[in-house]
Amino acid sequence: MPGTLWAIAEAGPDGHLTKLSAEVATLVRGLGAAAGRDVAGLVTGTPGAVAAVAAELAAYLPRVVALEAAAAATSPIAQLAAQGAVQAIGADPDASIFIGNSPDGRDTAGFLMAALGVGVISNAGGVAWNGGPVAEKGVFGGRLITTSSFADGHGIVTVPLGSVPAEEAASAGVVETITLAGAAPTVTVLERVSEAAGAVQIEEAKIIVSGGRGVGGPDGFALVGLLAETLGGAVAASRAAVDAGWIPYARQVGQTGKIVKPEVYIALGISGAVQHKVGMQGAHTIVAVNTDPDAPIAEFADLFVVGNLFEVVPALVAELESRKA
Amino acid sequence: MKIVILAKPVPDATGQERLGPDLRLDRAAIPPVINGNDEYVLEAALRLRDAGAEVSVTLLAMAGAFGPDALRKGLAMGADNAYLVSDPALAGSDARTTARVLAAALAKLEFDLVLAGVDSSDGASGVVAAALASLSGLPYLSYATSITPDGDKVRIKRFSSTGYDVLEAPMPALVTGMQALGEPRYPTLRGIMGARSKTITTWALADLGIDPATVGADAAASRVSTFSIPDARSAARVVRDPAPEAAKQIVDFLIERRAI
Numbered sequence: 001m002p003g004t005l006w007a008i009a010e011a012g013p014d015g016h017l018t019k020l021s022a023e024v025a026t027l028v029r030g031l032g033a034a035a036g037r038d039v040a041g042l043v044t045g046t047p048g049a050v051a052a053v054a055a056e057l058a059a060y061l062p063r064v065v066a067l068e069a070a071a072a073a074t075s076p077i078a079q080l081a082a083q084g085a086v087q088a089i090g091a092d093p094d095a096s097i098f099i100g101n102s103p104d105g106r107d108t109a110g111f112l113m114a115a116l117g118v119g120v121i122s123n124a125g126g127v128a129w130n131g132g133p134v135a136e137k138g139v140f141g142g143r144l145i146t147t148s149s150f151a152d153g154h155g156i157v158t159v160p161l162g163s164v165p166a167e168e169a170a171s172a173g174v175v176e177t178i179t180l181a182g183a184a185p186t187v188t189v190l191e192r193v194s195e196a197a198g199a200v201q202i203e204e205a206k207i208i209v210s211g212g213r214g215v216g217g218p219d220g221f222a223l224v225g226l227l228a229e230t231l232g233g234a235v236a237a238s239r240a241a242v243d244a245g246w247i248p249y250a251r252q253v254g255q256t257g258k259i260v261k262p263e264v265y266i267a268l269g270i271s272g273a274v275q276h277k278v279g280m281q282g283a284h285t286i287v288a289v290n291t292d293p294d295a296p297i298a299e300f301a302d303l304f305v306v307g308n309l310f311e312v313v314p315a316l317v318a319e320l321e322s323r324k325a
Numbered sequence: 326m327k328i329v330i331l332a333k334p335v336p337d338a339t340g341q342e343r344l345g346p347d348l349r350l351d352r353a354a355i356p357p358v359i360n361g362n363d364e365y366v367l368e369a370a371l372r373l374r375d376a377g378a379e380v381s382v383t384l385l386a387m388a389g390a391f392g393p394d395a396l397r398k399g400l401a402m403g404a405d406n407a408y409l410v411s412d413p414a415l416a417g418s419d420a421r422t423t424a425r426v427l428a429a430a431l432a433k434l435e436f437d438l439v440l441a442g443v444d445s446s447d448g449a450s451g452v453v454a455a456a457l458a459s460l461s462g463l464p465y466l467s468y469a470t471s472i473t474p475d476g477d478k479v480r481i482k483r484f485s486s487t488g489y490d491v492l493e494a495p496m497p498a499l500v501t502g503m504q505a506l507g508e509p510r511y512p513t514l515r516g517i518m519g520a521r522s523k524t525i526t527t528w529a530l531a532d533l534g535i536d537p538a539t540v541g542a543d544a545a546a547s548r549v550s551t552f553s554i555p556d557a558r559s560a561a562r563v564v565r566d567p568a569p570e571a572a573k574q575i576v577d578f579l580i581e582r583r584a585i
């Protein structure tokens with residue numbers, strides 16, 4: 001049926017469907033029901049790996065296309081995924097395409113925008129249907145929410161983490177496999193280096209303990225890590241801590257880092273600059289510990305503890321341990 | 326080596342940005358700066374020159390009348406010259422049109438490398454560079470945390486959620502980068518004085534052979550219909566007790582919110 005709604009999904013570093021992809025698939029399924037449109041998913045990977053991810057995606061969607069791309073072993077995935085999407089979508093000028101706004105997702109959206117000549121509504125945190133996708137998005141650091149739609153009712157929508165909770169469909173969908181056609185891309189992956197294998201990804205974490213300049217150094221981050229471990233959460237940071245070299249960039253939350261939406265975000269020694277706020281204001285519960293009662297984060301935390309993190313955090317770890325026991 | 330930097334003039338993100346009556350960003354209200362991520366790639370280019378490579382650095386922007394003010398700062402940092410695509414018809418252009426216009430401008434320039442930011446701080450779609458690479462037929466290497474030209478190839482480290490990938494492509498190529506490239510320099514007084522005599526060449530749409538009817542707000546693929554102000558979070562509960570008591574209250578609060 002023309003006007004199919006597509007979810008473009010991706011696998012994470014662990015080879016499994018990302019949480020963001022599961023959310024996008026759930027969003028698309030809901031929109032399809034509201035719009036009376038067909039829905040489908042697409043995921044790209046090497047012939048050896050893609051089947052497993054496609055099966056995970058099929059838990060959310062009635063139809064999944066697994067795109068086998070041998071080049072995915074040695075080339076960045078986004079361009080392949082975009083070529084594959086053109087191939088899979090075929091002649092369906094009314095199709096709309098939903099993609100998580102991860103780095104690879106945004107790259108894929110850019111390639112597809114050029115290939116299909118359609119527009120992009122970016123960073124749509126909420127999408128409804130009214131003759132086409134109607135997107136709500138936070139702009140200017142979340143100070144305003146705009147509502148936008150496509151002039152001709154269809155296009156590409158990029159979706160941030162937390163648009164809808166991921167929810168599997170009542171029954172699993174069918175997977176069809178296609179092989180990527182076309183020339184191999186000119187960009188080669190020489191090496192993939194893993195520096196933080198096994199560490200919980202902050203985008204996937206339910207609980208995040210985040211440290212800022214107030215943490216004072218790598219030793220302070222050991223304390224942040226201890227609290228994260230006690231809570232079963234992941235460690236994140238403000239830019240000031242990343243710039244100081246206390247923690248890798250992959251852990252930065254904010255405008256130039258990651259946007260996270262955990263259940264709980266505990267900010268230790270973080271002032272709450274607007275560029276940090278945009279990365280974590282979607283957290284369900286925000287707890288801040290800060291020596292400065294006037295720190296800006298007091299304005300958007302749910303619980304604000306005026307205190308020294310070097311005293312509060314050890315006491316908190318002890319309290320958690322004693323209640324576990 | 327010739328490097329072109331895509332430098333988007335954006336409002337200084339001071340929290341004062343607002344929408345105009347046309348529901349578009351009111352760009353006249355706030356002084357423009359070069360987009361933060363674009364400054365990082367400019368810095369990366371200038372460092373190649375500092376390291377002894379023979380490098381010319383050209384800025385390219387599509388912007389309105391406020392464009393030159395932002396570009397002057399990039400020239401003061403050390404870029405050699407700038408091209409500004411500016412035309413009244415471009416106001417309100419979307420990402421799709423922006424990529425097409427930048428592709429037409431790039432076709433008039435000579436370069437080995439095009440460097441762009443991974444995204445802008447205002448529109449922040451993060452899709453323009455990939456689209457531009459595609460339209461211009463350039464290899465695309467994104468999310469660079471280091472950029473190393475080597476003979477007729479360029480190698481980057483690409484940020485990944487667990488570490489980085491090392492990518493390589495033949496030049497000319499398009500690379501996007503960000504903060505992890507390193508802190509941009511402040512212009513020196515000499516740089517600021519010198520920037521006054523550097524040229525900013527302005528191109529109108531006619532110079533690029535683009536029909537004004539195909540760009541701008543009317544040709545945008547999407548429209549903003551309304552805006553609203555999100556509900557503020559309710560005021561924080563404040564705890565001022567000593568650490569052991571504060572710790573108890575944090576745990577109680579987390580349990581109360583069913584967070585743990």
Ligand SMILES: Cc1cc2nc3c(=O)[nH]c(=O)nc-3n(C[C@H](O)[C@H](O)[C@H](O)COP(=O)(O)OP(=O)(O)OC[C@H]3O[C@@H](n4cnc5c(N)ncnc54)[C@H](O)[C@@H]3O)c2cc1C
Nearest residue numbers: 212213214238239240254255256257269271276291309361
């Ligand atoms: C273009 C641009 C992009 C940016 N992107 C990001 C981004 O992605 N993410 C980001 O985080 N920032 C970003 N920033 C930087 C941002 O503006 C702030 O500078 C940064 O977030 C500050 O980090 P911080 O809160 O850790 O440090 P500070 O602002 O220095 O705050 C430290 C806080 O720690 C408190 N403190 C000190 N000692 C203790 C103690 N012992 N116990 C408890 N509290 C203590 C202090 O009271 C203070 O409130 C960006 C800036 C720009 C211009």
Ligand SMILES: Cc1cc2nc3c(=O)[nH]c(=O)nc-3n(C[C@H](O)[C@H](O)[C@H](O)COP(=O)(O)OP(=O)(O)OC[C@H]3O[C@@H](n4cnc5c(N)ncnc54)[C@H](O)[C@@H]3O)c2cc1C
Nearest residue numbers: 121122331387419420441442444445448449450451452453
């Ligand atoms: C609040 C807001 C929301 C918007 N939402 C959308 C939307 O959903 N869809 C849409 O199509 N447009 C949107 N726009 C318009 C969009 O900002 C413009 O089309 C813009 O020209 C390009 O998109 P971007 O800023 O998202 O670029 P990005 O893709 O984020 O920019 C990436 C890089 O491309 C280069 N670049 C981008 N634009 C220029 C330029 N003008 N000159 C030089 N280099 C440049 C820079 O190196 C930049 O770092 C929005 C604008 C605003 C202010």
